[in-house]
Amino acid sequence: MASLNVGNLGEYLREQRRTAQLSLRQLADAAGVSNPYLSQIERGLRKPSAEILQQLAKALRISAETLYVQAGILDEREREELETRAVILADPSINERQKQVLLQIYESFRKENATDTPSDAPADGPRTADGSDAGTPPPSQ
Template sequence: MAKLNVQDTMGNLGDYLREQRRQAQMSLRQLAEVSEVSNPYLSQIERGVRRPSAEVLGQIARALRISAESLYVRAGILDIDETGTRMVEDAIALDTRLTERQKTALLDIYRSFVGPEHVADDQLATTVTEANQEENS
């Protein structure tokens, strides 16, 4: 049963990545070039076949100009916090009616209201490091 949950998580991550890539109007090849992750590997991630490391997710997030945190949550590396901050940020990022500029503006406004309650950079770095170490074991 645990395998099913992992597979569901990876499938959801792949679907999310594919949607973000399409919204960015990038082909898989373009994303591979910008993120410096191989085209076949990205394809496997999108299809839910491979589980990427936190480092690879960070590269993909930078290339797509989305929150690495949202990818870490979808990959099961981070848990959604109780305040729902990540859920709101994900909802803004997923809204196809918004331009990238509008999304950035909304995120800035939202964060100004809720404050810096999301994961601190050092806590995020620790979590990512631990996830990478687990994967390499």
């Protein structure tokens, strides 16, 4: 995904601020930034740091990763990965050990899917225990 320009970040922030029914001054106060600085961000004149984006996201009650994508700091895939990890870590119904195991499994699947599949193997077909395609008989010897 191509990174968005700083102007789009400002427009997005303004839209989020209005949706939250906050004035520029209220958001600036809640995020701990100056009113003029926030105004410059919204008008696309300033590019805020990741830390400022995090403060703004917290004040707007949206994910910081969403703002990072808008600012071109993160791409959409990275955001999705971070949000998935956050959901797993925040789940109160599983214990810490289970969370870590689930994250390890998730990461192993991501790595497995990131590697190129051989051109003669179906990408999504079922596999047998030895890794061969389950839909075809094994080669005769």
